[in-house]
Amino acid sequence: SSGPADLAPEIWEKVKDHPCYSEEAHHYFARMHVAVAPACNIQCNYCNRKYDCANESRPGVVSEKLTPEQAIRKVVAVANEVPQLSVLGIAGPGDACYDWKKTRATFDSIAKVIPDIKLCLSTNGLALPDHVDEIADMNIDHVTITINMVDPEVGTGIYPWIFHRHRRWTGLDASRILHERQMEGLEMLAARKILVKVNSVMIPGINDEHLIEVNRVVKSKGAFLHNIMPLISDPAHGTHFGLTGQRGPRAMELKALQDRLEDGTKLMRHCRQCRADAVGLLGEDRGQEFTLDQLPAEVS
Numbered sequence: 001s002s003g004p005a006d007l008a009p010e011i012w013e014k015v016k017d018h019p020c021y022s023e024e025a026h027h028y029f030a031r032m033h034v035a036v037a038p039a040c041n042i043q044c045n046y047c048n049r050k051y052d053c054a055n056e057s058r059p060g061v062v063s064e065k066l067t068p069e070q071a072i073r074k075v076v077a078v079a080n081e082v083p084q085l086s087v088l089g090i091a092g093p094g095d096a097c098y099d100w101k102k103t104r105a106t107f108d109s110i111a112k113v114i115p116d117i118k119l120c121l122s123t124n125g126l127a128l129p130d131h132v133d134e135i136a137d138m139n140i141d142h143v144t145i146t147i148n149m150v151d152p153e154v155g156t157g158i159y160p161w162i163f164h165r166h167r168r169w170t171g172l173d174a175s176r177i178l179h180e181r182q183m184e185g186l187e188m189l190a191a192r193k194i195l196v197k198v199n200s201v202m203i204p205g206i207n208d209e210h211l212i213e214v215n216r217v218v219k220s221k222g223a224f225l226h227n228i229m230p231l232i233s234d235p236a237h238g239t240h241f242g243l244t245g246q247r248g249p250r251a252m253e254l255k256a257l258q259d260r261l262e263d264g265t266k267l268m269r270h271c272r273q274c275r276a277d278a279v280g281l282l283g284e285d286r287g288q289e290f291t292l293d294q295l296p297a298e299v300s
């Protein structure tokens, strides 16, 4: 089939079987996330560490955390049951690049057992530049970076601290370092022709207007898609925003912002912010059929 008018043919070639990037593929190809990366190196105001990271997954749900060995058993079991499985992603529940040893161990083993599965990961970007060469060597062909600002001043309203180079940074320094690392990682991936999607969490009153500028910058640096996700406001998380809490955008506000952004954004309107342990075709989640207690003990 032909691709959307706003995608270059060589990009379409890479995404047409990827259920997240192609509206059409999401009816025929399945994806799964394995929650092997619980550690995170930054603090987002909207995050509660008990739940999944909002980098990719639906925040506010608890996914079953797995060791790399458990993840491999699970992927093999799913691949046996779900023939449409084409994509394996690591989307937290923390940060796939910070918790790198587990991400790497999982992908390396899976690539040996199921060589044709597509690998993707999502990250906040802080540790990303340290791993881009390995990402390229490992044939990871899609990376999602969550970028909520390109102005560190705006970042101070989103990130109270980061952990970088063996110490904690706060305030403007934290956001400046995070911003520089995100831009560096994005450019390094684009230079290696690895597809980069940028996710932004829309936080009313904090970065909503600013996301127009984020869109312009990330597109100019080579992101092939920019996906706006609504902040999912839940009294149980996001308490760092203060006692009054922070509301998420209304559906109309989200749509109005998406309409103002450039073309490619349209493609991702079907993103479901799947759980960090989602399994199956998009819109379906068979994760509960493949919990650890239901898996065979050994990889066959």
Ligand code: SF4
Binding pocket: 019, 020, 021, 031, 056, 057, 089, 270, 271, 272, 273, 274, 275, 282
């Ligand atoms: Fe695809 Fe979005 Fe779900 Fe990831 S979270 S598997 S990009 S639909």
Ligand code: SF4
Binding pocket: 040, 041, 042, 043, 044, 046, 047, 048, 049, 052, 053, 054, 055, 092, 093, 094, 095, 124
């Ligand atoms: Fe939480 Fe994800 Fe932010 Fe880390 S990057 S603080 S896990 S939302």
